[in-house]
Amino acid sequence: MFGPFRSSAVALGGLVWKSPWRLSPTRKANQRLRLKRVDSVIEAVAASGVQCKALVQALALPKQDEMPAKDKYTTFNRTSRGFRKGVHKVPKFTRLSLRENPQGF
Amino acid sequence: THYAITLHRSAIGLPDKTSRTLEALGIHRRMQTVYHRFSPDIAGKILAVKELVQVRNVPASAVRTPEEARNERRAVRGYEVV
DSSP states (O other), X not given: OOSSOOOOHHHHTTOTTXXXXXXXXXXXXXXXXXXXXXXXXXXXXXXXXXOOHHHHHHHHSOOXXXXXXXXXXXXXXXXXXXXXXXXXXXXXXXXXXXXXOOTTO | OEXXXXXXXXXXXXXXXXXHHHHHHTOOSTTOEEEEEOOHHHHHHHHHTTTTEEEEEEOXXXXXXXXXXXXXXSOOSSOOOO
């Protein structure tokens, strides 16, 4: 009766939880902003002059302007056709770093 | 000499390690700002939660305790006749 999965006629019609296969231009723009914000955090830590392994690994990640569009808006998925799926299909993708994918995919 | 770390995204729904890292940094709620001296362990903690947090490098003169920050935000009593 309450909660997200109410069995109403509208919900059972199968149209309420549609999700497009790709990101819209707005979502892509927001994704780019998020990547820039993470880049600025890594930059700030690097500018502070400390040395640690986490920083070495973070600096090895590609920056937002160096990433191809394929890596910004899709991620590797072993069960998808083409071995890629939209990054928005990953739970909590707005709070995760998904910059690197297996080589060749 | 200090990191000013502000939490912008919460760790709800993320693995426990992430929320424990925020606790270790002394952050308890969204939009809270915390100051820490430069050091490799704090840098590692920031990088563990880099997607949730914004960081500025500030001089030691800009560091404020929560009470000092609150007093700065408070409205000044009294008025002026212009």
